[in-house]
Amino acid sequence: MRPDVRDWLHQRTFSADSWYASELLAAKAERNATVSVVLPALDEERTVGTIVSTIRERLVERCPLVDELVVIDSGSVDRTAEVATAAGARVVHVDTVLPGHGCRPGKGEALWKSLHVTTGELVVFLDSDLIRFDHRFVIGLLGPLLTDSTIGYVKALYDRPLSTTEGIVPSGGGRVTELVARPLLNAFWPQLAGFVQPLSGEYAGRRTLLEEVPFVSGYGVEFGLLVDLLRRAGLNALAQVDLGVRRHSHQNDAALGRMAGQILQTALARRPGAGRPEGELLQFLRTGDGLEAVSWDVTVVERPPMRTLRDAEARAWRQA
Numbered sequence: 163m164r165p166d167v168r169d170w171l172h173q174r175t176f177s178a179d180s181w182y183a184s185e186l187l188a189a190k191a192e193r194n195a196t197v198s199v200v201l202p203a204l205d206e207e208r209t210v211g212t213i214v215s216t217i218r219e220r221l222v223e224r225c226p227l228v229d230e231l232v233v234i235d236s237g238s239v240d241r242t243a244e245v246a247t248a249a250g251a252r253v254v255h256v257d258t259v260l261p262g263h264g265c266r267p268g269k270g271e272a273l274w275k276s277l278h279v280t281t282g283e284l285v286v287f288l289d290s291d292l293i294r295f296d297h298r299f300v301i302g303l304l305g306p307l308l309t310d311s312t313i314g315y316v317k318a319l320y321d322r323p324l325s326t327t328e329g330i331v332p333s334g335g336g337r338v339t340e341l342v343a344r345p346l347l348n349a350f351w352p353q354l355a356g357f358v359q360p361l362s363g364e365y366a367g368r369r370t371l372l373e374e375v376p377f378v379s380g381y382g383v384e385f386g387l388l389v390d391l392l393r394r395a396g397l398n399a400l401a402q403v404d405l406g407v408r409r410h411s412h413q414n415d416a417a418l419g420r421m422a423g424q425i426l427q428t429a430l431a432r433r434p435g436a437g438r439p440e441g442e443l444l445q446f447l448r449t450g451d452g453l454e455a456v457s458w459d460v461t462v463v464e465r466p467p468m469r470t471l472r473d474a475e476a477r478a479w480r481q482a
Contacts, residue, residue, distance in 0.1 A: 166397065169354045174313070174401040175356075178302025181309070183225040186301060189308040192228060198230040198282030201251070202272035203290040205342065207241040210290045215248035220297040222250070228256050228300065230282050230475055233290065234259075234272040234336050242290075254279050260471075266463050268424075269363075270383030274465040277373060284308070285372060289363035289394045302403040303366040314476060315367040319358035322406040336361070342422045343385055346429045354388055361385065361425070364405065373468040380462045381421040382428030389432050390435040 171201065191330055199217060208232060209341040221228045233246040233253045243253045244342050257265050259275040275289060284307050286300055297319065306313045339361050349353045354360065362386045391400060 163211045164352060164355070165352060167174040170353075170388055170397055171356045174306075174398070175227055175319075175343070176302070176306055176401065176403045178188060178298050178305070178403055178405050181301055181305040183221060183227050183297075183301050184302055186308050187225055187227050193260075193308065195284055195308065196229045196282045197227060197284045197286065197304065198232065198280040199228050199286045199288065200273070200276040200280060200288040201233045201288050202236060202247075202276070203233050203236045203238060203242050203246065204236040204269075205240045205242060206290040207238070207245045211245040211249040211250075211296075213290060213295045214246050214251040215291055216295055217300060218250035221300055227304065228286075230280055231274060232280055234279075235278050236267075236269070236272050243286040245452065247341050263465075263471075266465075268378075268380035268383075268462075269463065270377045270379045270381075273383055274377035274379075274468065277468045278471075283369055285369055286366065289469070295479050296406070299364055300406050303364060305403065306401045307366060307368065312398065313401045314395050315372040315387075316365060316401045317357060317359065317388075318362045318364035318405045319402045320362070321371075322469050323394060338418050342425055343371050346385075346426070347388075350429070350433060351389055351392065354392060354400075359402075359404055360388055362408075365453065367391075371399070373472070375467055376464040378424075378428050378462045378464055380424040382424045382462045385425050386428045386432070386464070389429075392471065406458070424462050431462075431464075 165197070180316065199221075200296060201213060214233065215232065217228060218232055222231060231251045234253040234256055235246075235253055236256050237371050243255070246253050255277075256272050256275055259278055276287075277285070284304060286303050288299065292299075295364065302316060303316050306316050336359065339359065343360050344355075347357070363384065365384070365387075371391065371394070374394055375387060378386040388400075
């Protein structure tokens with residue numbers, strides 16, 4: 163193991179059990195900080211309500227650690243928006259944010275636009291398909307940011323039980339991580355090899371830092387943020403927190419292949435001297451007539467750092 167990775171693992175890996183909400187509330191008040199929690203959502207009516215109501219009850223009403231709770235709806239056709247609103251979140255449809263810049267499909271677009279409609283100094287991102295959500299996820303992600311000013315970005319690590327036809331496998335579930343993301347990081351950005359779950363959908367950061375980097379529109383957003391934040395802030399500004407166990411729905415292999423394609427696109431675009439790679443992924447289905455080739459566009463689009471957008475809007479306003 164590289165010495166810098168060994169040192170980072172020792173100094174920048176924490177446990178969510180290290181903090182209580184009450185002590186973080188005191189640290190938040192001392193620093194005059196504000197916290198926004200963002201859930202990107204697409205057809206998650208089954209789970210989003212429980213997550214929102216748990217955060218509101220435990221971390222807004224009982225202990226006001228969270229100031230702003232926002233669900234960014236990416237065009238759900240089910241009752242995601244209604245359920246989230248009833249549970250106590252402010253729901254924002256992604257198409258209504260920065261309409262002059264258009265709208266791209268994908269999770270990264272929702273996260274990027276959330277920076278424009280939230281105000282918290284600290285921003286916590288949570289996937290909205292979590293099962294048996296624990297409010298300590300939020301506490302754990304905020305802990306390093308509220309107690310160490312040198313840390314700017316925190317990712318979750320956890321065990322991921324994998325549901326199979328034979329029951330629950332205690333570990334696993336991170337197939338794209340192990341087959342694509344981890345080999346890429348170890349080969350090209352070995353400083354980041356210590357991240358246990360580099361693609362985790364639960365992470366938090368300081369707004370000042372998040373607004374300095376681009377957001378990839380699709381599933382490559384987590385990979386892109388890690389690489390770009392390493393370049394922007396250095397390894398010591400990044401940390402990870404053990405949240406225990408994370409349960410969520412799982413996708414089939416074909417969907418994971420498309421996810422892997424977007425992550426590969428994101429990685430290749432960040433290699434020194436790299437051009438934009440081809441964005442087509444060919445997959446195959448067996449039909450009654452034989453094999454059918456299905457082409458998918460896995461091209462990712464990078465949204466610029468939100469800071470540059472705000473600066474451009476300010477200049478336009480001064481010149482008007």
